[in-house]
Amino acid sequence: MKLKYIFLSKLMLLGVYGAKAQTGKNVSRPNIIFIYTDDQRFDALSIVQKEQGEKARFPWFKTPNLDRIAAEGVRFRNAFVINSLCSPSRSTMLNGRYNHLNGIANNHTGLKDTTVTYATEIRKAGYQTAFFGKWHMGNETGKRPGFDYSASFVGQGKYFDCPVEINGVTLPTKGWIDDVSTTNALNYIRENKDKIFLVTLAFKSGHGPFQPPVRHKDLFSDAILTKPVSESLNSPFQDQIDSGKKAPAAQQKKDGSWTENNDEKIRNYFRALTGIDDNVGRLLATLDSLHLDQNTVVIFSSDNGFFFGEHGLGDKRAAYDESIRIPLLVKYPARFPKGKLIDKIVLNLDDAPSILDLAGVKTPATFQGKSWVPLIEDKAKDWRTSFLYEYFYETPYNVPTIKAVRTETGKLVQYPGETGWSELYDLTKDPNETNNLYNTAAGNKLKAQLGKELEKQEKAVGYVDPEYADPKPLDEHGKYKRPQKELIP
Numbered sequence: 001m002k003l004k005y006i007f008l009s010k011l012m013l014l015g016v017y018g019a020k021a022q023t024g025k026n027v028s029r030p031n032i033i034f035i036y037t038d039d040q041r042f043d044a045l046s047i048v049q050k051e052q053g054e055k056a057r058f059p060w061f062k063t064p065n066l067d068r069i070a071a072e073g074v075r076f077r078n079a080f081v082i083n084s085l086c087s088p089s090r091s092t093m094l095n096g097r098y099n100h101l102n103g104i105a106n107n108h109t110g111l112k113d114t115t116v117t118y119a120t121e122i123r124k125a126g127y128q129t130a131f132f133g134k135w136h137m138g139n140e141t142g143k144r145p146g147f148d149y150s151a152s153f154v155g156q157g158k159y160f161d162c163p164v165e166i167n168g169v170t171l172p173t174k175g176w177i178d179d180v181s182t183t184n185a186l187n188y189i190r191e192n193k194d195k196i197f198l199v200t201l202a203f204k205s206g207h208g209p210f211q212p213p214v215r216h217k218d219l220f221s222d223a224i225l226t227k228p229v230s231e232s233l234n235s236p237f238q239d240q241i242d243s244g245k246k247a248p249a250a251q252q253k254k255d256g257s258w259t260e261n262n263d264e265k266i267r268n269y270f271r272a273l274t275g276i277d278d279n280v281g282r283l284l285a286t287l288d289s290l291h292l293d294q295n296t297v298v299i300f301s302s303d304n305g306f307f308f309g310e311h312g313l314g315d316k317r318a319a320y321d322e323s324i325r326i327p328l329l330v331k332y333p334a335r336f337p338k339g340k341l342i343d344k345i346v347l348n349l350d351d352a353p354s355i356l357d358l359a360g361v362k363t364p365a366t367f368q369g370k371s372w373v374p375l376i377e378d379k380a381k382d383w384r385t386s387f388l389y390e391y392f393y394e395t396p397y398n399v400p401t402i403k404a405v406r407t408e409t410g411k412l413v414q415y416p417g418e419t420g421w422s423e424l425y426d427l428t429k430d431p432n433e434t435n436n437l438y439n440t441a442a443g444n445k446l447k448a449q450l451g452k453e454l455e456k457q458e459k460a461v462g463y464v465d466p467e468y469a470d471p472k473p474l475d476e477h478g479k480y481k482r483p484q485k486e487l488i489p
Contacts, residue, residue, distance in 0.1 A: 029359055030332060031296040032122075033189075033283070034200045034351070036093070037276055038086060038134065038207040039316065040302035042079070042325040044273055045070070057308075060223040061270050065281035066329065069300055073331030074340045074376050080406065081348045083390055084304040084316040084323045086207070087111075087137050089348055093303070094118065094146075096352035096367030098390065098461050104137065105392040105469040111137035116364050118352040119146030119198070125361045128195050130188050133181035133202040142168040147200075151184040153177065157204055159211035176213040178203045178272075182279040186286050193290050198355070201283070205272040206306070212271030219274060220267045227259045228322075229432050231309045235318055236421040236436075237400055237480070258309035266308055293333060297358050300329040301351070311433075317399040319389050319413045319423075320433050324406070332358070336376050344383050345408065346372045368461060388457035392469035400480055401472065403463075405454040412438075412450035417478070424450065 043049065047067045049056040081089045083099045091097075091104040094117040099105050102113050114120070123129045123146065131150040134157060142165070144150035153162050162177040163170050164184070173180045185201045205212075212219070259266070280300065287293040305323045307313040316323040328346060330336065349369030356363055357371035374380035386407040393401045400421075404413040411433070413423040424438040424447050437443025457463075475481040 029196055030334065031196060031292060032127075032198045032355055032358055033287075033296060033298050034198070034355060035203070035280065035283070035298070035300045036090075036201075037203045037205055037273070037302045039269075039304060039306040040206055040273060040276075040327060041305045041308075041322060042327055044206075044270070045327055047071075047075070048327075057226045057228065058223075058270065060220060061273075063273070063277040065277045065284060066300060066327075068284065069280070069298055069329040069331045070339070072333065072338050073298070073329060073336055074342060076328040076330075076342045076344075076346050076372070078343055078408075079301065079326050079328035079346050079348075080324050080387065080389075081304050081326055082387065083392075084318075085391065085394070086303050089303040090136060090202070093301075093348050093351045096349060096364075096369045098349070098368055098388075098463075099392070100390060100464050100466045101368075101462060103466075103468060105466050106394040107136070108138050108394075109468060110140045114145040116366050117146045118355045119144075119200070121356055121361050121364060122198050122359050123148065125359055126196065127359065128192050128197040129200075130185070130192075130197065131200045131202070132185040132188070133178070134204050135202065141165060149188065151181070151188075152202075156207065159204065159209075176275065178205050178275055178279055179213060182282055186283065189286060189292075190290065193292060198359075203276055203279075205276050206269045208265070208269075210265055210268035210272050212268055213275040213278075216271040216274050219271045223267065225259050225263060225266060227257060228308065228310045230311050230320075230434050231258050233311050233434060235311045235313060235320075236423060237398075237415060237418070238312065258312055258314070262309070262314065269306075269308075295334050297330065297332040299351070299355070300327065301348070302326040303348070315397075315399075317391055317394075317397065317402075319391070319402050319404040319406075319411070321427075321431075324389055330372075330376070340376065342372075342375055344375055344380070345385065345387060345406075346375070347387055386453050386457060388454070388461055388463065390463070392466065393472050395470045395473075401469070403454065403458070405450055405457055407450065407453065410446055410450055412447065412454055414454070417472070418480070 045066055046062045047070050049059050049061055083089055087107045088099040088104045091102055091111050095102055095113055104111055119129050129147045131144040131147040131152055135144055135152045139155040141154050144152055151164050151166050153164050157177055159177055161174055164173050185199055287296055304316045305325050306316055307322050310320055310322045347369055350372050353363040353367050353369050354371040354373055357373045386405055389404040389406055391402040400415045409428045411425045415421040422438045423436050424443050425433045473481055
């Protein structure tokens with residue numbers, strides 16, 4: 001079926017595209033395209049499914065264009081977020097700071113700390129900067145700060161016929177929003193092909209409600225869904241929160257199976273991500289046709305992972321790996337090797353300093369991450385072996401505040417004020433986090449080790465309880481008490 005994409009009028013764009021243009025191109029510095037999806041699990045790539053072999057849950061899912069980036073570039077196999085929630089993660093990607101410091105602890109707060117981001121700093125260095133798609137810092141409107149040009153929608157937007165703000169001016173569109181955002185980005189690249197540019201393309205997929213493009217509405221209808229090995233294991237806080245309500249029907253288990261009860265939602269999630277792979281293919285083809293492919297860095301990632309029944313959960317937020325682990329692919333033919341795999345721990349905290357490093361721009365002192373470019377070039381020294389994960393209770397969801405430390409081989413999860421919920425996992429022996437060792441003799445040594453590491457990481461990143469986090473709803477006994485909310489819209 002022939003696709004019809006919605007193009008913005010060139011007449012509307014000429015004035016914007018010509019603004020602050022750099023004359024000619026400095027070929028010693030690359031163009032940079034930073035692409036990220038929403039809620040894409042680390043294993044929602046066919047190259048990872050193939051790698052997992054018999055343990056793969058979704059072997060029928062295919063992403064040939066994303067696999068191409070991995071084959072022609074670098075794949076980080078242990079990329080994580082420091083907070084598994086959309087706005088907090090996206091703010092961290094922008095300003096390279098932990099959420100207990102940067103002002104964003106939930107999905108309904110605007111981002112005020114925009115004075116120093118990768119966009120502001122690379123712009124000072126002569127790059128044309130543009131942002132397309134999902135900004136999602138609360139419901140902020142207007143031209144996106146730090147970018148010369150933006151074509152973005154407000155909040156979560158919607159999948160079809162979503163209004164888009166062109167530098168703050170709202171215009172209607174037709175079609176699937178991630179197709180529209182890609183088309184707008186490609187128009188910008190064509191207009192600026194003789195300049196040096198940074199383009200950020202932020203997709204809505206695969207956020208719920210999962211609504212794929214019409215061309216993929218029947219895809220995977222015959223695919224066999226596999227249940228996760230931890231599906232029958234509840235997280236420790238699930239049955240201990242007094243909600244005062246019965247869980248919504250979509251969250252109740254059918255015959256003990258979360259997967260069976262959410263069958264079509266899972267299929268629609270992967271149908272939508274197939275649409276993303278289509279659009280990544282369009283972008284790569286455009287770079288090839290414009291002969292920009294060799295000196296353009298393409299970075300692909302996600303703002304957080306997602307649960308499909310692991311520990312009986314949907315959504316994200318909790319500290320299990322399916323929630324906090326993300327894809328990260330980087331392609332830069334002029335400089336980076338092909339097909340390289342890196343297993344060191346990298347974070348969304350590292351995106352901003354890495355982008356600036358690629359552009360030859362000094363990293364601001366406010367950034368807390370570090371560039372992964374030295375890892376790719378085998379020049380990194382004293383790289384991290386652990387990190388602090390944080391999540392702050394958000395009204396009205398049923399996930400409590402979390403502090404956790406994740407190392408290369410273990411994980412300690414704490415729920416402040418609720419010591420009985422603590423979790424401890426030996427990831428070498430138990431990668432699916434099915435055996436909580438916290439209250440066992442076998443776990444004592446690991447618990448002591450990771451307890452010290454958690455304290456070390458808190459001190460290293462200046463951890464504080466942010467005043468801007470939502471207050472915890474406690475009952476008269478000081479226990480969590482909150483309304484339930486269906487976690488997959």
